[in-house]
Amino acid sequence: MRYAYWQFTKLLLWSFCVSVFSSGARAETQWEEVRLHGFATQSLVYTTHNQMAGNGLDGRRVGTKMRDLGGNISWKVSPAVLLSTQLISRWTGALTDGNTEVDYAFVDTALVNEAGTNIGVQFGKVKNPFGFYNATRDVAHTRNSILLPQSIYHEQLRNFFLSAPGISLHGSNELGTDTLLWQVSWLKPNTRSSELTAFMVDAQGGHFVGQTSLLARALYEVDGGRWRWGLSVGALGMKFNPLPTDFFGAGAFSGQGQIVLNTGVLSVEHNRADWSHTAEFALTRQHRNGFNVPFAPTLDQSTTIGAYYLQSAWRFAENWQAMVRYDAIYLDLQDRHGAAFAQVTGLPAAQRYASDWTIGGRFDPAKNWSLFAELHHVQGGAWLAKADNPPNRLTDTWDMLLLRAAVHF
Amino acid sequence: MKHVFLKRPLLFLVLGWLLTLNPAWAVEIIAHPNVAIGHLSLNQARSIFAMRQVVWPDGSEIKVFVLADQHDLHIEFCKKLLGLYPYQLRTSWENLVFSGMGQIPIEVASEEEMIARVARTAGAVGYAEKIGGIDALRVLAIH
Numbered sequence: 429m430r431y432a433y434w435q436f437t438k439l440l441l442w443s444f445c446v447s448v449f450s451s452g453a454r455a456e457t458q459w460e461e462v463r464l465h466g467f468a469t470q471s472l473v474y475t476t477h478n479q480m481a482g483n484g485l486d487g488r489r490v491g492t493k494m495r496d497l498g499g500n501i502s503w504k505v506s507p508a509v510l511l512s513t514q515l516i517s518r519w520t521g522a523l524t525d526g527n528t529e530v531d532y533a534f535v536d537t538a539l540v541n542e543a544g545t546n547i548g549v550q551f552g553k554v555k556n557p558f559g560f561y562n563a564t565r566d567v568a569h570t571r572n573s574i575l576l577p578q579s580i581y582h583e584q585l586r587n588f589f590l591s592a593p594g595i596s597l598h599g600s601n602e603l604g605t606d607t608l609l610w611q612v613s614w615l616k617p618n619t620r621s622s623e624l625t626a627f628m629v630d631a632q633g634g635h636f637v638g639q640t641s642l643l644a645r646a647l648y649e650v651d652g653g654r655w656r657w658g659l660s661v662g663a664l665g666m667k668f669n670p671l672p673t674d675f676f677g678a679g680a681f682s683g684q685g686q687i688v689l690n691t692g693v694l695s696v697e698h699n700r701a702d703w704s705h706t707a708e709f710a711l712t713r714q715h716r717n718g719f720n721v722p723f724a725p726t727l728d729q730s731t732t733i734g735a736y737y738l739q740s741a742w743r744f745a746e747n748w749q750a751m752v753r754y755d756a757i758y759l760d761l762q763d764r765h766g767a768a769f770a771q772v773t774g775l776p777a778a779q780r781y782a783s784d785w786t787i788g789g790r791f792d793p794a795k796n797w798s799l800f801a802e803l804h805h806v807q808g809g810a811w812l813a814k815a816d817n818p819p820n821r822l823t824d825t826w827d828m829l830l831l832r833a834a835v836h837f
Numbered sequence: 838m839k840h841v842f843l844k845r846p847l848l849f850l851v852l853g854w855l856l857t858l859n860p861a862w863a864v865e866i867i868a869h870p871n872v873a874i875g876h877l878s879l880n881q882a883r884s885i886f887a888m889r890q891v892v893w894p895d896g897s898e899i900k901v902f903v904l905a906d907q908h909d910l911h912i913e914f915c916k917k918l919l920g921l922y923p924y925q926l927r928t929s930w931e932n933l934v935f936s937g938m939g940q941i942p943i944e945v946a947s948e949e950e951m952i953a954r955v956a957r958t959a960g961a962v963g964y965a966e967k968i969g970g971i972d973a974l975r976v977l978a979i980h
Contacts, residue, residue: 512937563936
């Protein structure tokens with residue numbers, strides 16, 4: 429806890445220095461080539477059942493452990509070269525405790541800069557393009573809800589999908605009044621997450637190691653973005669290194685399991701003056717092999733995960749928005765409500781699916797401030813953090829109220 | 838006695854037409870005089886203000902100036918010249934800034950500051966409507 433406060437204090441001091449510096453940087457000087465931005469959020473969470481943001485711990489009903497601090501700096505060394513880095517510190521229930529991480533740090537070099545065609549390449553720890561929101565998923569004011577649709581942007585796979593060391597080729601092409609934006613990344617996904625291990629193999633001792641993977645996204649924007657169509661595809665691999673002495677209590681275990689996620693997301697958005705309608709559909713084929721645990725055959729069972737959401741946001745007055753969303757995920761489309769899984773493993777069926785109705789609102793009282801509120805009615809717990817919700821305490825039907833204040837510069 | 842409009846219909850039609858064309862009343866894209874082009878396509882203009890295109894055809898850097906999202910002139914510029922809503926530009930900028938892919942335009946406080954900054958910054962582009970008689974600016978039409 430003391431460590432968390434130290435991290436928090438350090439980031440506050442750092443943000444203060446950054447904001448003082450950036451107000452100076454806004455003056456008309458050569459420092460316009462260097463830009464600084466930052467953000468901070470604090471949320472309050474109440475759930476009727478299940479735990480979010482540490483709200484079930486110590487008998488507390490309202491969870492406060494959902495906060496983010498982040499800051500980035502970019503330096504345009506020349507018209508063709510940009511250096512960028514962002515640090516993030518997050519608190520999310522039992523999952524993260526304010527550790528500061530490098531979100532991204534890369535050099536971006538323009539290869540082609542002609543009228544209508546731009547191509548660039550990035551080296552370093554790059555952000556992964558995936559769906560509409562992955563690249564900015566931690567930045568509250570870039571969206572109209574507190575939680576992103578968890579079916580596609582769920583927390584357990586956040587680190588795995590967020591950013592990774594690699595190379596990324598990206599570009600844009602202007603086609604009449606339409607625009608094609610694309611990005612292809614070769615990377616080694618980040619697997620240093622106990623939540624990823626829990627999501628993939630439940631409570632097993634060991635860790636995953638990322639394998640060279642490919643992610644790509646194309647966005648086609650019609651008439652300046654009135655319609656936006658997107659297709660993201662990825663082939664992401666990871667290998668499991670079990671602890672040598674214990675695996676399901678089976679004693680010595682030598683098999684190294686491997687999981688490859690072949691994933692695709694189709695995204696569509698329609699933007700009007702007062703309304704934005706958004707939908708994304710994802711299919712992920714998990715290929716699993718090599719675990720060979722006699723009494724846990726599901727570890728080697730390949731499944732297809734299906735997920736989608738439909739969302740409408742209404743800008744009904746200046747600085748005010750309302751949104752409604754339906755969001756669903758099934759971890760095995762052949763066993764949508766987990767009945768077969770529960771029978772084989774004895775674990776709750778509810779951890780295999782989730783459907784979530786959300787209504788919410790956002791108010792921006794000032795240029796840099798946003799206040800959010802939203803209500804969720806959820807069936808299932810597929811995207812709940814297992815660290816917060818051990819299987820024996822998972823409840824199928826639950827409601828959640830979230831409030832959030834966010835500031836950015 | 839006949840009304841003056843009926844006596845001179847053509848004169849008033851022409852006067853009305855001239856009023857609607859008066860450049861002092863319409864928002865236009867302005868650039869520093871060293872910018873070596875005279876017009877932009879609609880998508881070029883969108884791409885420059887969305888910060889996707891960051892250099893002019895001669896390879897020099899584009900410096901983009903804008904007013905605040907809720908400034909009347911910014912709203913008029915987005916809707917009439919770019920055919921976009923201000924929130925769409927804002928979304929593009931936020932996505933660039935918080936994924937490290939790019940930088941956002943420099944925000945100025947008033948139209949007067951916009952004109953002054955564009956006039957004295959090499960490679961600058963912005964927009965304004967009160968630009969009659971300012972020689973230190975190039976006006977870029979959208980074709």
